[in-house]
Amino acid sequence: MSDGATALAVLANARVVTPGGVIENGWVSVADGRIAAVGASDAPSDARTVDLDGAWLLPGFVDLHMHGGGGHDVTASPDAMAGAVAFHRAHGTTSTLISLVTAPVEQLREQVTWAAALTSTTGGVLGAHLEGPFLSHARCGAQNAAHLRLPDRDAFADLLAAAGGTLRSMTIAPELPGALELVADVVAAGTVAALGHSDATYAQARAAIDAGASLCTHLFNGMRPLHHREPGLVGAALESGIACELINDGVHVHPAVTSLLGARPEQLVLVTDAIDAAGVGDGQYLLGGQAVRVQDGQARLASTGSLAGSTLTMAEAVRRAVLDSGLPIEVASAAASGNPARVLGLQDRVGAISPGRTADFAVLDEQLQVRAVMAAGVWQGTSPAAPRDALQTVTNTGLDQ
Ligand SMILES: [Zn+2]
Numbered sequence: 001m002s003d004g005a006t007a008l009a010v011l012a013n014a015r016v017v018t019p020g021g022v023i024e025n026g027w028v029s030v031a032d033g034r035i036a037a038v039g040a041s042d043a044p045s046d047a048r049t050v051d052l053d054g055a056w057l058l059p060g061f062v063d064l065h066m067h068g069g070g071g072h073d074v075t076a077s078p079d080a081m082a083g084a085v086a087f088h089r090a091h092g093t094t095s096t097l098i099s100l101v102t103a104p105v106e107q108l109r110e111q112v113t114w115a116a117a118l119t120s121t122t123g124g125v126l127g128a129h130l131e132g133p134f135l136s137h138a139r140c141g142a143q144n145a146a147h148l149r150l151p152d153r154d155a156f157a158d159l160l161a162a163a164g165g166t167l168r169s170m171t172i173a174p175e176l177p178g179a180l181e182l183v184a185d186v187v188a189a190g191t192v193a194a195l196g197h198s199d200a201t202y203a204q205a206r207a208a209i210d211a212g213a214s215l216c217t218h219l220f221n222g223m224r225p226l227h228h229r230e231p232g233l234v235g236a237a238l239e240s241g242i243a244c245e246l247i248n249d250g251v252h253v254h255p256a257v258t259s260l261l262g263a264r265p266e267q268l269v270l271v272t273d274a275i276d277a278a279g280v281g282d283g284q285y286l287l288g289g290q291a292v293r294v295q296d297g298q299a300r301l302a303s304t305g306s307l308a309g310s311t312l313t314m315a316e317a318v319r320r321a322v323l324d325s326g327l328p329i330e331v332a333s334a335a336a337s338g339n340p341a342r343v344l345g346l347q348d349r350v351g352a353i354s355p356g357r358t359a360d361f362a363v364l365d366e367q368l369q370v371r372a373v374m375a376a377g378v379w380q381g382t383s384p385a386a387p388r389d390a391l392q393t394v395t396n397t398g399l400d401q
């Protein structure tokens, strides 16, 4: 067989965004749910071809921070958790963590078991992210202060066991007593220790990074601002080179700040921090049992006015990074896919248009709006061009050849 004969579908005539740059008039062949080959100009002629008509082809997005979407709050029920995942998948997020806001440990234990079940049954669900409860009162933002507590290694061990290997990251305030020991436990468990909702000084943050913390939770939000004499967690995270989440919705950070971070393309990780209101619209919602009002797309606690997550999709975060902040599309794409995949150690599976990776794609039009989404070789909803049957052929061939 020729290479072309094994390629069961080809996405052709696309501007393919790869780790090495943009391939104009590029093509990608898909077989068995994976990327078989990537090329320029002459697409394999003996495969069934979907003409993408010059659209952008990006790797599917990888969101490390997602609380809900499409009217579904991940903490409401297992069905709501699945609904939020499906909402974001339809908008291009083909891999996601499920973020759980601060709550009593018994509730978190139940929610991580829901996330574990969803991880084992649903492609693209990577596991859980615990945002608390070991966070700072001073910088709790929309986390429910009533349930914050000091670092507790036994409580962590309990949650880790309940998650059955699917607890992928945990946000901790490094200045709290016992935080460094907890960071060491988290890292030893193979979970990403993230720093956030923290009033840490530079020295306190740096100590936690030295102890193994490798991610900063929504850089700038929920932490003391960068000051030139006390750079705090912002300064420590940027200087150390750890990955930094950014909620790029034009509200949580100014577009100029996103532009500045483009100078650190390896560190930048776009996240949504989306709540159930994403994709629904303005109105009244609940987050961690607290009333949230969404107005003009901005979600704020009704009680304090504090920002309470976002109504972003990853596609919107990418679009803003390119159009409002001037980042090259390959930098925005890496920040939305390759970099978060690397944070989780999954860069060989997802996050790039490269042979062997899962066939996860977001097809974007000229305005960078989502036109179609493919997850593991399957179009989500309608295909961008007619021959759906060709792609269903791909999905029926099994994954273990
Ligand atoms: Zn937060």
Ligand SMILES: [Zn+2]
Pocket: 065, 067, 099, 131, 273, 309
């Ligand atoms: Zn959050």
